Amino acid sequence: xxxxxxxxxxxxxxxxxxxxxxxxxxxxxxxxxxxxxxxxxxxxxxxxxxxxxxxxxxxxxxxxxxxxxxxxxxxxxxxxxxxxxxxxxxxxxxxxxxxxxxxxxxxxxxxxxxxxxxxxxxxxxxxxxxxxxxxxxxxxxxxxxxxxxxxxxxxxxxxxxxxxxxxxxxxxxxxxxxxxxxxxxxxxxxxxxxxxxxxxxxxxxxxxxxxxxxxxxxxxxxxxxxxxxxxxxxxxxxxxxxxxxxxxxxxxxxx
Numbered sequence: 113x114x115x116x117x118x119x120x121x122x123x124x125x126x127x128x129x130x131x132x133x134x135x136x137x138x139x140x141x142x143x144x145x146x147x148x149x150x151x152x153x154x155x156x157x158x159x160x161x162x163x164x165x166x167x168x169x170x171x172x173x174x175x176x177x178x179x180x181x182x183x184x185x186x187x188x189x190x191x192x193x194x195x196x197x198x199x200x201x202x203x204x205x206x207x208x209x210x211x212x213x214x215x216x217x218x219x220x221x222x223x224x225x226x227x228x229x230x231x232x233x234x235x236x237x238x239x240x241x242x243x244x245x246x247x248x249x250x251x252x253x254x255x256x257x258x259x260x261x262x263x264x265x266x267x268x269x270x271x272x273x274x275x276x277x278x279x280x281x282x283x284x285x286x287x288x289x290x291x292x293x294x295x296x297x298x299x300x301x302x303x304x305x306x307x308x309x310x311x312x313x314x315x316x317x318x319x320x321x322x323x324x325x326x327x328x329x330x331x332x333x334x335x336x337x338x339x340x341x342x343x344x345x346x347x348x349x350x351x352x353x354x355x356x357x358x359x360x361x362x363x364x365x366x367x
Contacts (some may be wrong), residue, residue, distance in 0.1 A: 134240065148173040194273070231270055235266050298322070
């Protein structure tokens with residue numbers, strides 16, 4: 113049961129929302145969706161219809177993102193270890209949070225997305241697919257290639273992790289209270305700032321942030337240093353090795 117091209121393109125909006133919720137990076141989300149659609153197109157003849165095209169493509173994107181996270185070493189804690197800690201914390205009758213503060217922060221999209229980004233990928237994915245996209249636990253189990261019980265557990269633990277992250281959010285960002293613009297929004301635009309590609313309003317907002325934030329200026333200085341260092345690697349007097357020049361001449365002659 114080969115997929116039609118229309119079926120692949122119909123899944124793109126949902127795939128992009130999912131990729132953006134996982135990565136918080138518009139460029140990476142676009143790359144993930146493009147890669148997923150390309151892989152799905154190349155494998156379309158292997159689609160057997162055991163799940164919907166959307167589910168099948170979400171599974172491709174999920175595993176692709178998991179591979180990228182593993183390769184980058186970005187995961188701060190092993191998922192199972194963190195999940196055990198969350199279960200242990202919530203099993204303690206004395207444990208609680210400021211519920212009003214958590215609800216307040218959950219109503220702010222930027223803070224909710226920031227908290228989501230701290231969840232290990234399997235739990236982040238489960239919560240996003242279930243509570244954002246409205247998928248069933250059974251369908252999530254298909255995407256994650258796991259059992260229904262495991263999918264339900266990931267939803268439960270993911271929600272608890274999210275509450276803990278939102279509760280800790282105030283302490284983590286206390287140093288930046290009152291600073292214009294959120295740190296992630298600023299850091300996402302720094303490269304465009306360096307390349308003078310920001311609109312005037314965005315540029316002014318970023319400069320105000322850098323002037324008051326205690327954590328972003330060193331990161332900005334590091335990016336400037338890296339850019340300048342890379343620029344020095346360009347040698348305008350580079351000489352092509354004779355052997356390479358000979359091969360290129362032979363190739364041009366053959367053309």
